[in-house]
Amino acid sequence: xxxxxxxxxxxxxxxxxxxxxxxxxxxxxxxxxxxxxxxxxxxxxxxxxxxxxxxxxxxxxxxxxxxxxxxxxxxxxxxxxxxxxxxxxxxxxxxxxxxxxxxxxxxxxxxxxxxxxxxxxxxxxxxxxxxxxxxxxxxxxxxxxxxxxxxxxxxxxxxxxxxxxxxxxxxxxxxxxxxxxxx
Numbered sequence: 001x002x003x004x005x006x007x008x009x010x011x012x013x014x015x016x017x018x019x020x021x022x023x024x025x026x027x028x029x030x031x032x033x034x035x036x037x038x039x040x041x042x043x044x045x046x047x048x049x050x051x052x053x054x055x056x057x058x059x060x061x062x063x064x065x066x067x068x069x070x071x072x073x074x075x076x077x078x079x080x081x082x083x084x085x086x087x088x089x090x091x092x093x094x095x096x097x098x099x100x101x102x103x104x105x106x107x108x109x110x111x112x113x114x115x116x117x118x119x120x121x122x123x124x125x126x127x128x129x130x131x132x133x134x135x136x137x138x139x140x141x142x143x144x145x146x147x148x149x150x151x152x153x154x155x156x157x158x159x160x161x162x163x164x165x166x167x168x169x170x171x172x173x174x175x176x177x178x179x180x181x182x183x
Contacts, residue, residue, distance in 0.1 A: 006092065018065055020064050020065065020067070020079070022065070023060075023064060024064075024079050024081065025057075026056070027060050027081075028081075031056065031057075031060065034174075035053055035056055035057075036087065036091075044088075048050070050084055050085075053084055054083065054084045056074075057081070057084070058072055061075040061079065061081075062075075064079075065081075092151060092176045093168075093171055093172060094178075095144065095147070095148045095151065096148065096151060096152060096155070096167075096171050097164075097167070097168060097171070098144070098148075098150050098166050099115075099130075099148045100161075100164060101105075101164070102114055102115065102160075103115065103128060103130075104164075106164060114144070114145040115130045115131075115145060115149070116130065116131040116133070117129075117130065117131060117154070118130055118131045125153065125154070125155065125156070125157060126155060126157065126159065126161060128151060128152075128161060129152075129153045130149045130152055131149075132146065132149040132150065132153075134145075151176060155171070155174065156174060158170060158173070158174070159171055159174060
C-alpha cells in the first residue's frame with residue numbers, strides 16, 4: 001500500500017517504465033476512474049472544484065519526460081487526452097442515458113424518488129418533460145436529479161425516445177456545450 005507523503009507526489013516513480021505511452025495509460029486506467037468516480041451522482045459544479053480535479057491531470061502531465069515546456073492544452077492534444085470540460089460533456093450524455101433509464105423504468109431506481117412529470121402541456125419538444133423543483137441549496141442544484149432536468153427538457157425533437165438504443169444514438173449527435181457551467 002502506498003503511503004501519502006507531504007510534498008509533490010511523483011507519479012512516474014511508481015512505475016518501472018518512463019515510456020510516455022505507458023504512463024498515460026496508467027493515468028487513464030488508475031487515476032481517472034478515481035477522479036471521475038460516480039460522476040452521474042456527483043459532478044463538480046463550481047469553478048474551484050473543476051480546477052482541483054483538472055489539476056491532478058495537469059500535475060501528472062507536467063512530470064512526463066519531455067513535456068515540461070508545453071502548455072497544458074498542447075500536452076492534452078499531443079497525448080490524445082480530453083480536458084475535464086470535454087469529459088463533462090460526455091458525462092452529460094451519461095446523465096441523459098441514466099435519466100432515460102429512470103423515466104422509462106429501465107433502472108433499478110424509483111422514478112418518484114428523483115423526478116416528477118411536468119404538468120405543463122407540451123407544445124414544443126418531446127412529450128416526456130420533467131418538473132424541476134426550486135432549490136436554493138447549491139449542493140442540491142448539483143445533484144443528478146436537478147442538473148439533468150434542464151438538459152432533458154431541452155432535448156431537441158431529433159432525439160428519439162422509442163428505445164434506449166435509439167436514444168443513445170440520437171443524443172450523441174446533439175451539441176450540449178451550452179449546458180456546461182463554470183467554463
